[in-house]
Amino acid sequence: MKLSQDFYTRSPVTLIAKELLGKYIFTQFEDRITAGMISETEAYEGVTDQASHAYNNRRTNRTEVMYVAGGVAYVYLCYGVHHLFNIVTNIRDIPHAVLLRGIIPVEGIGIMEKRTGKRYNGKGFTDGPGKVSNALGIRVTHSGVSLVSKRLWIEDKGKDIKSDDIIIGPRIGIPYANEDALLQYRFLLSSKVTP
């Protein structure tokens, strides 16, 4: 079933990042449906987290969408080329978010191949946040789009994820975050778990 807004407005963001593993992210743009099982996430804990764009309550046009109530997309451009897709969580004015770093394609694989210009051969296809957005067709123009909508949503298909199947570690690519770079906020699904 489709996750309702209640799922996203909770806290802590680390719990939501963990619970998103094994859920299914769907996009439907121009009648093209693509979906994948979420296999990797990272939590970004808002104003107290030096790795977050909202650290120290920073507000810009780009980050403003993180301050609305949970259940919308926060998409921004990284390195001028990669569209990175985040899920805003918590209540209004608490700018927490979960970065989607990896999925396993399950639906619309041909569409994803067309978008990415690559063939899916079972691995190395949607194993990075830029690749995930590209395959799902997500762009910065989708920032602020509701995750309880007909274009973008997440489904719980009842898959039971054991804690043994979750690998936890520090987040990737944030050395500037000082001691917060050591936080164990990255959640990875064991390769034993398949869609």
Next chain:
DNA sequence: CGGCCGATCCACT
């Protein structure tokens, strides 16, 4: 208005 730099990716070794 200019300079700096990044929640990455890929080609190449």
Next chain:
DNA sequence: GTGGATCGGCCGA
């Protein structure tokens, strides 16, 4: 395993 590409957003002046 690693270094270069790449350009919009952010900040300071």
